[in-house]
Amino acid sequence: MISKVLIANRGEIALRIIAACREAGLATVAVHSEADRNSLHVRLADESVCIGPPYANASYLNITAVISAAEVTGADAIHPGYGFLAENAHFAEVVGECGLTWIGPPPEAIRLMGDKATARRTVAARGVPVLPGSPEPLTSREAAVRLAEEIGFPVILKASAGGGGKGMRVARDARELRHAFDTARHEAERAFGVADVYLEKYLTAPRHIEVQVMADRHGKVVALGERECSIQRRHQKLLEEAPSPALDEELRARMCDAAVAAAAAVGYVSAGTVEFLFDNGNFYFMEMNTRIQVEHPVTEAVTGVDLVLEQLRVAAGAPLSVRRRPRLSGHAIEFRINAEDPDTFAPSPGEITELAFPVGPGVRVDTHIYRGYRVPPYYDSLLAKLIVHGRDRQEAMARGRRALSMFLVGGVKTSIPLHLRILADEDFQAGRLSTQFMERFLRQS
Amino acid sequence: MFTFEELCALIRVVSETRVGGVEVERDGVRYRVDGIPPTPVVQAAAPPATMAVGPALVAPQAAVAAAQASPLPAPAAQPAAAPVASEEEENLTYVTSPIVGTFYRAPNPDAEPYVKVGDTVTKGQVLCIVEAMKLMNEIESDTSGVVVKIYPENAQPVEFGERLFAIRPA
Numbered sequence: 001m002i003s004k005v006l007i008a009n010r011g012e013i014a015l016r017i018i019a020a021c022r023e024a025g026l027a028t029v030a031v032h033s034e035a036d037r038n039s040l041h042v043r044l045a046d047e048s049v050c051i052g053p054p055y056a057n058a059s060y061l062n063i064t065a066v067i068s069a070a071e072v073t074g075a076d077a078i079h080p081g082y083g084f085l086a087e088n089a090h091f092a093e094v095v096g097e098c099g100l101t102w103i104g105p106p107p108e109a110i111r112l113m114g115d116k117a118t119a120r121r122t123v124a125a126r127g128v129p130v131l132p133g134s135p136e137p138l139t140s141r142e143a144a145v146r147l148a149e150e151i152g153f154p155v156i157l158k159a160s161a162g163g164g165g166k167g168m169r170v171a172r173d174a175r176e177l178r179h180a181f182d183t184a185r186h187e188a189e190r191a192f193g194v195a196d197v198y199l200e201k202y203l204t205a206p207r208h209i210e211v212q213v214m215a216d217r218h219g220k221v222v223a224l225g226e227r228e229c230s231i232q233r234r235h236q237k238l239l240e241e242a243p244s245p246a247l248d249e250e251l252r253a254r255m256c257d258a259a260v261a262a263a264a265a266v267g268y269v270s271a272g273t274v275e276f277l278f279d280n281g282n283f284y285f286m287e288m289n290t291r292i293q294v295e296h297p298v299t300e301a302v303t304g305v306d307l308v309l310e311q312l313r314v315a316a317g318a319p320l321s322v323r324r325r326p327r328l329s330g331h332a333i334e335f336r337i338n339a340e341d342p343d344t345f346a347p348s349p350g351e352i353t354e355l356a357f358p359v360g361p362g363v364r365v366d367t368h369i370y371r372g373y374r375v376p377p378y379y380d381s382l383l384a385k386l387i388v389h390g391r392d393r394q395e396a397m398a399r400g401r402r403a404l405s406m407f408l409v410g411g412v413k414t415s416i417p418l419h420l421r422i423l424a425d426e427d428f429q430a431g432r433l434s435t436q437f438m439e440r441f442l443r444q445s
Numbered sequence: 446m447f448t449f450e451e452l453c454a455l456i457r458v459v460s461e462t463r464v465g466g467v468e469v470e471r472d473g474v475r476y477r478v479d480g481i482p483p484t485p486v487v488q489a490a491a492p493p494a495t496m497a498v499g500p501a502l503v504a505p506q507a508a509v510a511a512a513q514a515s516p517l518p519a520p521a522a523q524p525a526a527a528p529v530a531s532e533e534e535e536n537l538t539y540v541t542s543p544i545v546g547t548f549y550r551a552p553n554p555d556a557e558p559y560v561k562v563g564d565t566v567t568k569g570q571v572l573c574i575v576e577a578m579k580l581m582n583e584i585e586s587d588t589s590g591v592v593v594k595i596y597p598e599n600a601q602p603v604e605f606g607e608r609l610f611a612i613r614p615a
Contacts, residue, residue, distance in 0.1 A: 050545065064577050068578055098578075
């Protein structure tokens with residue numbers, strides 16, 4: 001049983017968790033940095049504790065401060081949201097050792113999936129397709145070249161400990177690979193403290209399609225359909241939709257089964273996402289994100305399942321309320337509204353001087369901003385998520401256009417104009433998507 | 446709401462027991478009665494209990510404020526009549542908590558407090574402990590001077606950046 005949840009996060013996800021806790025009748029504790037004193041999550045939680053100065057290292061990433069805040073407020077569970085400490089296995093362990101309930105997967109599952117080479121090996125052993133490549137960290141430059149010639153160029157080097165594009169290098173031939181090998185190891189070492197890199201076949205224009213899974217403590221794992229997340233810039237997703245225009249029911253079933261197998265392989269519990277690269281009807285395991293994700297609302301829209309509420313139930317020991325993969329209803333698109341210049345992508349912190357949210361059917365806004373709120377320069381630039389839902393993709397796109405044009409934000413620049421341009425793109429409208437989409441789109445506009 | 450008689454009784458309890466104060470809530474309205482700490486100014490002997498009481502402070506807060514209030518009470522307002530420094534006094538320096546945790550005035554429950562109001566402290570002297578995750582963190586004074594106010598009660602939770610002591614620099 002849990003009764004009081006400390007939310008170790010800020011911004012829209014902190015509010016999203018407060019919303020789920022309120023529906024579940026659980027008390028909430030907000031933690032915040034000095035820069036977030038006037039945040040909505042602080043105001044809407046039942047209690048709040050200032051845990052440190054603005055920089056996240058000393059506040060939202062400060063394990064001692066977060067645990068101490070739980071102790072002084074008598075919270076009995078911690079929800080980490082996404083980012084910050086969400087995929088920190090050590091933190092998850094400390095939470096458990098302090099007698100608190102961790103609203104997330106077991107630390108061991110976080111650790112196994114956090115190491116990319118281990119994750120790849122673990123899921124491949126359960127029959128989940130992986131890209132041809134080295135299962136283990138490469139021992140030498142020449143070993144990399146031999147393997148690349150065996151599976152065929154182009155190939156991509158990836159940091160074993162990595163994510164977010166750091167330590168990744170594409171090579172089209174042996175000469176490029178020899179050069180990239182050292183650079184990738186350097187970058188990996190600097191970013192993650194571990195130089196290990198591994199190699200995979202590189203797909204030139206794959207789709208990024210991920211499957212939402214939910215698992216309880218009684219061994220039940222359910223897939224909740226997929227999300228198409230190919231619209232990315234520098235590995236940052238901008239817009240996500242569900243279902244993917246590329247999948248038919250047969251492919252969907254196969255990908256969902258593979259995702260369930262991957263989660264089960266590590267004894268997964270709570271909400272998680274299995275990411276795949278999709279190319280020409282084939283899909284390959286990329287990684288598993290062991291947390292609730294930013295784009296979870298599109299899945300909620302097409303399945304009707306409240307994923308955060310489900311996380312709370314599972315953490316309290318209840319069995320999953322969804323027993324089998326649900327039928328998807330209609331089509332949903334999420335637009336990430338960031339405080340950034342829509343042309344240069346430069347961050348745009350400042351005060352929100354004007355604000356009106358879109359209204360009308362099929363619209364959901366998840367946000368923490370209000371008129372007069374100052375967007376601090378210390379954290380990510382996500383201001384709001386606009387989620388639209390329609391009976392089909394056409395209707396969802398029409399609602400997206402309408403809702404974006406009704407979304408008024410004054411005082412800071414936002415990515416709203418960029419989303420409107422993406423919606424007007426012919427390839428986007430036709431569902432011809434790939435992870436190369438944004439590169440082509442930005443080159444042309 | 447509390448009746449006038451009940452409030453008077455509350456004030457009497459705080460005055461007579463010399464506890465730091467109490468906070469009670471009824472029907473969405475919170476009341477706080479702060480006792481006044483003994484104030485050894487010049488005299489060495491502790492003032493008699495009746496003198497130490499002075500006017501206790503009753504602070505009812507609006508229901509809406511109570512609903513949103515943090516569990517960590519804001520520093521208590523000081524009654525104007527009290528013979529200690531008012532918060533308006535200039536040139537005070539404040540020692541704030543560098544971490545979130547539990548405030549302790551003494552190294553253990555049986556020990557004397559590290560410092561009392563009116564004590565002269567030197568830079569680097571330990572003023573209190575803030576416990577976080579079973580670790581006792583000694584908080585040192587960053588100035589030499591006289592302690593004019595101690596904000597939290599013993600064993601009270603404190604936030605990062607919360608005022609612990611006011612010190613009049615020597």
